[in-house]
Amino acid sequence: MDILIILPASAVVFALGASIGSFINVVVYRLPAGLSVLWPPSRCPHCLNQLKAYDNVPVFGWLWLKGRCRYCKSKISARYPVVEALTGVIFLLVFLLFKVSILTIGYWAFCSWLLALSLIDLDTMTLPNQLTQSGLVLGIIFQIVIGLFPEGSSVGAIRHLMMGIVGAVVGLWLFDAIALFGSIALGKTAMGAGDAKLAAMMGAWLGWKYLLLAAFIACGVGTLVGIASITLSKRRFGQKIPFGPFLAIGAAIALFGGEAILSAYLRLFFPVI
Known part of the structure; x- marks a missing residue:
């Protein structure tokens, strides 16, 4: 331009x-x-x-x-x-x-939802259903719309719809599983239900591949921040911290650089022989 x-x-x-x-x-x-x-x-x-x-x-x-x-x-x-x-x-x-493009309008909405949810989680340690559920629905609608635009047929819409649904299901199941095993290991609730709902919303927008990348980044950043917090401020081990902002950071990184990150990962660990 x-x-x-x-x-x-x-x-x-x-x-x-x-x-x-x-x-x-x-x-x-x-x-x-x-x-x-x-x-x-x-x-x-x-x-x-x-x-x-x-x-x-x-x-x-x-x-x-x-x-x-x-x-x-x-x-x-x-x-x-x-x-x-x-x-x-x-x-x-x-x-x-x-x-x-339609992608710009959609991702403006996605990032707005992520920012609002992150700030509310920081303030109240909650992720309101009104935002996670509406964000999930918008993500599914977004997938249908971008599937229709290039081809103008139902084939692309159905393919993207399935991608959004699979991403949402993977996000929900993945973080429900993390919460379950974490609770068993710690002997107390390890993760709120809102985090799984936020992950489902992210999966609807990003698809399952970028969702997994976002989740990996979120866990990595969250772990580093948690260790730093305990070390520098003598925060008690096991004290709750809001995980929503880390999920949002992971989603943003996956959105802006997911393709480059995944390509670099594949070249590094699965080089073409």
Whole structure:
């Protein structure tokens, strides 16, 4: 794409992503509390004054207010603009990799679901069914749509539908098995049911091959972080940590670099003779 096109397009995509990130902040705060994500409009959680439209501009609104409420001067968490900026960057990366395509739109949605679930898991140690189940359904629909687009026939749609279903089943069974054997080994619950549901959602979007890669990466990163946490902060062994963010990291790596990683793995361990 010509640079005169890609630069303004990138700016628009980043702005779109930051706006979605603003809504993700709302979802992360309200959904676990059982509140509507649509009403009332954004307001200060301390004084409950409704925010002005110009205060709600992603990233820049927080900077303009210097991180404080216009009315009561209470501090506004820096996480809000960070999530907005991060979502903008994710949207931009997806756009640069998949260009103008149905894949871009689909993976924007997938990454948004992953980010929202990760933040909620970090805050509450839960993965809401509303998000994991809706994300799974969207993943199945996405598979059908991308199967229809290249050929315009039912053959591709059925093939991709089966890929999504198999991926979801593998994700659910795999993490249910991990939770079962982990609980037996530790003598207590090793993994929440939400992690298996998130894995099923990931399988619906990625297919079983990339799901297995994402799960391997998630377990590896989670193990390293757990060891570092115990070593540096003297966290007690066996203390629970949210696994959803690690699954999301694994899914993101599989999405952006899965093909290259699997190709390198096959060349390394199964060279053509």
